[in-house]
Amino acid sequence: MKLGIKTVRWIAGTTLLTSALGVGMVGVVNVASADEGWKIFGHDDDDEYGERRNGALKQTDNSPARQLYIDECAACHMAYPTGFLPERSWQKMMGNLDNHFGENAELDPTSQQAITQYLVDNAAENSSNRRARKFLRSVSDNATPLRITELRYFKKKHDEVPDRMVTGNPDVGSFSQCQACHGDRAEQGYFDDDSVNIPNHGRWDH
Incomplete structure (x- = not known):
């Protein structure tokens, strides 16, 4: 039986399309499997993705209130991300500054008042960040x-x-010294597991 040129072209095109779709589906499956693999092997159950997408607990603003928080609080310790509490x-802590962990x-x-308002406005309840x-x-x-x-969660x-x-x-001295192992960021x-570097011990890759 002889096939016309159009018929041959149609068969060839269908075969190529089917092959392409097959390869595409394999790619989708592989990507999905790789994504699950990241979770299985402990890459922080989407926290790092959440940080990059949502602005890392929204600590990158340059508002006067945030700058005041840094100037006053980071003079003695790290300016902790507001979404941690x-x-x-924050209200209780700022209301007892005369006895701030013994100081x-x-x-x-x-x-x-300005710092308290900043902390409350950006507290965990008001953050869209996954880690918060x-x-x-x-x-x-x-x-x-x-x-x-x-x-x-911290523990x-x-x-x-x-x-x-x-x-x-x-x-390091204490688990509260986040910047000692997680760096200036x-x-x-930003607390990407892959960037942890413990002083005197090196990269943490467990």
Whole structure:
């Protein structure tokens, strides 16, 4: 049986299209499998993606209130990302600056009010960031935590890090010293697991 030129072309075109679709579907499956692989192998259950997409806990603004927060608070310790704690925690902390973890950190009323408002406006409840929401979910409704390091989510993220690398490390000293291992970008809310570098121990790739 002889086939016309148009028929031959139609068969050839259909074959090529079917092959292309087959390759495309394999590619889709491979991409999906790779994405699952990232989660399976511990690449932070989408936190890093959430940081890049949502602005890393929204600590990159240059508002006067944020600058005041940095000037006053980062003079003594890291300016922690505001999405780490709920509103009530920031309010309680800022209302007791005369005994701020054993230190007197009192501010003039105007500065105290401005910083408190900034912290509340950008607290965990008011953040669209995935990591902030996970911090918030780890806080029970009747709790008002003041130490970020005592939150369940924080402990979960650091449960494989031996104390000797942190509290027993003279160049770190405490799990509250985020910038010691996460670098200068910690104040902006970037905590990519792949960039962790523990002083005296090197890259953390567990």
